[in-house]
Amino acid sequence: MVEGYNGLLTATVFLPAAGALVLLLLVKGDKNVRNFAVLIGLADLVLSLAVFALFDRSAGADRFQFVDRFAWIPDSGLNAAFLLTVDGLSAPLVALTGLLGMCAILASWHVGLRVKEFFVWLLVLQTAVMGVFTAMDLLLFFLFWELELVPMFMLISVWGSGRKEYSAMKFLIFTILGSAFMLVAIVAVYLTPGVGTFNMVELSTKATILTSAGLLIPLPGLFWLFFAGFAIKLPTWPVHTWLPDAHTDAPTAASVMLAGVLLKMGGYGLLRINVGMFPTQTDRFAWVLVALGVVSVLYGAVITMRQTDLKRLIAYSSVSHMGLVLVGIGSVGISQGALTVTGLSGAAMQLFTHGTITGLLFLAVGLVYEKTHTRYIPDLGGLAGRMPVVAVAMLIAGLASLGLPGLSGFVSELLVFLGAYQAYDWPTALAVLGIVLAAGYILWMMERTFFGVRRERFADLTDASLVEAAPLALMVVTIIGIGIWPSLLTDVFDSGLAPMVDVLNGVINR
């Protein structure tokens, strides 16, 4: 039983929200608002990196660390607790949220409209996402999950561009639909006789707690209800169409957070709840996940080719890359030999690496848009000579995205492929074709946007300033660092995933 009160996670999760409150009430003047937001972002980055760095990854360490727990709504008879804790699966994602939160704040330096509100929403968003990754009580998890919708909706619909209201609403409706499925499943789990708890630690460590006996909804039903909620968020084909719209119309910071961490909530949910709490069902339906994953990889990549809007292009590439998360999870369907952590670790790594890579892509595209006032690819070209720093950042992110060794994307893709090929060889081989398509759309995009003859009308473009270059540098360092030294992350992820694999190996009957 995880007990105690450490405080670190509470601070990490709620610091941005507290900062937002102070910002709202006390800070005046756009300049002060920005500086204060950066300060909060930086402090939270330090806290989140502390969570990652201090996480004890040695062999005999507790699985769940930094526990913050107290009874919540004590007199209601509702057996819900305030429970924040991280394991090896969530600790890196907390760090990712801190990193991207910082980048998002820096990328919003030039926001001029309703500055204070903008940063308030951005900080609230960060609290919500941090909460999702650390809450280990289903009710609390769900609250954070829903909390994230409000700031994102506001960021897109107020500070966005294009059909921003339509896109914000579409994002909202899709996610709420998914949440509805999830809520039904959560309530059904709680009300099942003999369960009566929201405690995710118990639900996932005692795999026998959810057996088919006495369930209000049959196990496959629960599995698919949760899956629906997470698949929409991931997103997977065919429920992905909210993503390109939301991305395209969102301001840079929202795109960075959306692609960088919000999508990861879907992948995290799949690993934590679907794999963690429903091992038998994951094994049973692994082929469906792989099928959906392969379709997403290829379909997403092919459609990416057709995009002429830089942000839309990256959004569709995210559909393709998030498909790999499903393929990696599908490694559970192995038919002979013991399951190892390889494929699941690849899926988890893909969450992190895609977060950093897409974050960097959106940061760079944001700069291109800010300076050229267009994202329409045929209008661009020859930018590398004018803005070499942005071009280099974009190239590194692009190469990482197409899985170049030495950069972070390669490690996660390789692990996904290695793990999944053992279980489903031909489908995985099809997914491998995605690396050719990725090379195609990334390099073609680079060619049309950054290479080629210099255009006259971009003659007075300036390169990224120091403030603009800072988040680019942060992401580049992370991408190269993970690419060269992946075990920094994999060791932590594995310590969280290994217990799940043990449970899976215990229940899978071959």
Add this chain to the structure above:
Amino acid sequence: MVSQAVIWSIFLLPLGSFALIALVIRPFFNRYSLIAGYATIAALGTALGFSIWTLRSVAQGHDLRFVPLEWLEVGSATIDMGLLVDPLTAVMLVVVTSVSLLVQIYSLGYMKGDPSFARYYAYMSLFTAAMLGLVLASNIIQLYVFWELVGVSSYLLIGFWHERPSAAAAAKKAFIITRIGDVGFLIAILYLFTQADNFAAAGLNAFHIPDIWQAAQPEAAAGALLGGAVLTWLALGIFAGAVGKSGQFPLHAWLPDAMEGPTPVSALIHAATMVAAGVFLVARFFPVFQHSIDAMTVVALVGAFTAIFAASMGLVMNDIKRVMAYSTISQLGYMMAALGLGLYAPAIFHLVTHAAFKALLFMGAGSVNHATGTFDMRYMGGLRKHMPVTYVLVLVAGLSLVGIIPLAGFWSKDEILLGAWDGTGLVDTWVNKITFAALIAGVVATAFYTIRMIIMTFHGEFRGGIEKELEDKGETAPAGASHDAHGGVHLGESPFSMVLPMAVLGIAAVVLGYLGNPQWDEEIGIPKHWITGFLGDGLGKALGQAGHVATLEFSWPMAAVSTAAALSGIGLALFVYLRRRDQAVDPLEQAGRLHTLAAQKYYIDTLYEDVAVRKSFFRIIAGTLDWVDRNLVDGTVDLIGWFFRNIGTALGKFQTGQVQAYATGITFGILAIILALLLA
């Protein structure tokens, strides 16, 4: 004996110069700064010294096995980074570092004043480091890592002048086409991992290259973990990667376009890095290939076909670099064919000699360009008077390529022809025969295009260079910002920094055949058939055989046949080109459709780019899916949204507020329920 640290630093030195230039010199010094060049040259010079040391150590038979470093361990996948130092590695190390060093010295002159001088040397350092990492890799995933890094470095260098649209397009094309081959390579790796448990049971690691060799041996103690059809597919997967990198048919289309990079880059790509990687890969996994007759047959036939197919296109190209590009593809075909027939050592010997004369030929092309501003041979001519040193060196390299005794190219090609004729028993006899015929025909074509190139470039009258070319095209300024053009025509010899490395390679193109020591015994310093014996013994040792393997004996009849083939090609070219009246017109154009077919590269580029990619894939497949996505998938979403928006309006109509209407509704509703219950 050479230490582990020394071997690692062969790879780390150029990597270090890359980091130094990228992180320090480029940001904090003048970007024209020569320091970048000197740093790279110093790093590679040291690396060359270490490589020679390593080669010496290997030749003396030292045991150079080291414990690898663990890079990543996830679940059952353990990925190491280690050193695999055998004769093949040692020879490749020397080839890569020496050619790269000479290219870097040459670049000091060639790239002087380029606004991106520092960036150029950063990429060149990375390129060389990646190739060295590939050659040293002891783990198949480690090899794949550097394999991809070689690919991306070539992408960066081919697209070095990124403001030229053709360069950006060529870079992209090179990366994508080679990546198609890489899919096969990657799937081969994935397959190996499925066997990880079986490997482990035999005490082997599925990613460790010597362990893979051992698992492929039918008579091995491990019990042939890989055998039968599986072995063939595994070999073909690896071969797919090699086909892409080494520009073999049908993935050859990227290599001629790669000319868009600076000429010294071409010299490096065509000689020692990138394209050599494919041949190296097949050689590296030769112990796997040789147990599959089917795979060997495929390798041999693809190589043989590529050898004549590419040569035929080389016959009609007017761009001097393109002639050489097709020549490279063709010569790589010789190497692949040799490997497919089981001629492991001759293939690598040919790689070595080819590296010398092909690097020289490209440097010669760069030197000629330095003087004339163009690469189009129709606007050259008569250059031997203006640049005699370049002329002599290109002539030597050209004749070495043709295979004229006693130049280097003769000896290595002769070994391949001899082996193809004799057969090694690893493939069926008909494969030997077809391959031999193709390679002999290739010798004639090689001689023809080489002499044609030399005559068009150096003989006759000068035809105006870039100025005339632009005049004919009706342009006034060079297309693109920074063409290779060094500011118009100034006929004369190139600077010393360019001529010196060419001279060194010229000597190598003459004397490298000595490494094969065909006839004499010990008295000339090295044993008979030293290099083939050295490489062959290395392979034998990998397979657990002791003692020396047999090497091919020099044969006068075969030398006579290949010389006759070469001379007939030379004679034909002299006959056609020395007698022509109008030097601006290529006599081969009289061949009409046949000429057009070859000049249009058999329409393969059209087929790939236009029919396959643009029309079939982009317009039809991607277009359809895109339409489906926008209209069906997203349309359904909007339809559902529309439905729920309007259902409210529709239902609202029933809420009239009139109690009578509600009462009627309720009454009929209850009646309906009762009815339903009665009927049930």
